Amino acid sequence: DMRWDESFVTENLLASSNPDLVAVAREMVAGREGVGRVSFEDGDRFIAYAPVKSVNWSVGVVIPVDEVIAPALATRESILDASADTAIHITRQQETMRTIFIGAFVILLAAVIVLTLIFSGFLTRPLEELKRGSEAIGQGDLDYAVEVHTGDEFEDLGRSFNRMAADLKEHIRTLRITTAERERIQKELEIARGIQQSFLPDAAPRIPGMDLEGANLPAAEVGGDFYDFIPVGEASWGLVIADVSGKGVPAALFMALSRTLIRASATRNPDPVTSIREANRSICLDASTSMFVTLFYAILDSRKKTLTFVNAGHNPPLLLGSGSERVTLLKARGIALGVIDEVDLESVEVQLSPGDVLVLYTDGVTEATDDQDQEYGLDRLSALVSASRDLPATGIIDAIVRDVTAFAGTRPQFDDITLMVLKVK
Incomplete structure (x- = not known):
């Protein structure tokens, strides 16, 4: 230094x-x-x-x-003195600012509360209106229209709500119409089924040397199938199986008309051609529609064991001969009844033998379809009849019904299944 x-x-x-x-x-x-x-x-x-x-x-x-550091120390002392004065001033300023802040906070809080009330009303009013609309619709007032005019999504929601109510009203109206129509159809089916069943035989006649049975299973839509056993002589019976075109009540009524006219004519005329031609003229006279009926009519002579028949456009019955596996179709020339006044019918007679099996049927059997739209068919029916020949007439009918039902599966069928079986003892 x-x-x-x-x-x-x-x-x-x-x-x-x-x-x-x-x-x-x-x-x-x-x-x-x-x-x-x-x-x-x-x-x-x-x-x-x-x-x-x-x-x-x-x-x-x-x-x-x-x-x-002497100048720095002196400056420090000056700063400390000034700091004390500044601290006092700052404290006062802090108190003033605190007071101002508290006041401003109170004002701001009040403003927030007011704005909250205003906006909460703005938000809740549309919701309340939608709630009232929901309650009105829930009580069945489908004409209630919500009124929301906010110019935003709430208004869009209100319009959607009103459209929904209108669509619901239309849906309910359509549902009522559909339900009423379904109930009407169901009622018609019940009426048609009642008409059809009332015109069918309660039981087959007990004919010596013969085992005879008939059955009818209505489809989802009742058709006009029918069968009948008509006493036409001391040892003779008229066997009828027929199929009316159409479905429902009209078909059932036409079936009742046809059955009545055929029965009346058959009891007056022992000849099958004459009786059926007369019945056809009456059917054409009384029929006001374009409906028609196919028919197989045969007169069974239990003594002679003969069968004389005509076929008016119906499915040809199956005849399984005793001791044979071959099935014969009973064919004869003729057209359906109710089409023209005069019909050309061919009469055919066959000789029956003990053990013969005759099966009459409607197209509800052979045209029954499965899930692949395959028909039951005549070949399958022939094979089943041949396999069931040892059963009684009732057993053969039951076997056919079971086999057709199993073949169709869950597929709804729209044609009646009508059968008549005759076994010669």
């Missing part, structure tokens, strides 16, 4: 016992610049040093630390 106006002496600083001074000296010898703090017995000093490159020297300036 030297003053500019005092003398100085040289000294090897690197050999000094003061480690702080040695460290500064090394920095100076290395040609670096910087500031170091060195502790001496009379106090700490700052040594600022920098190289003089032109002469390869290093110059250091020593300044007591107290002289350096």
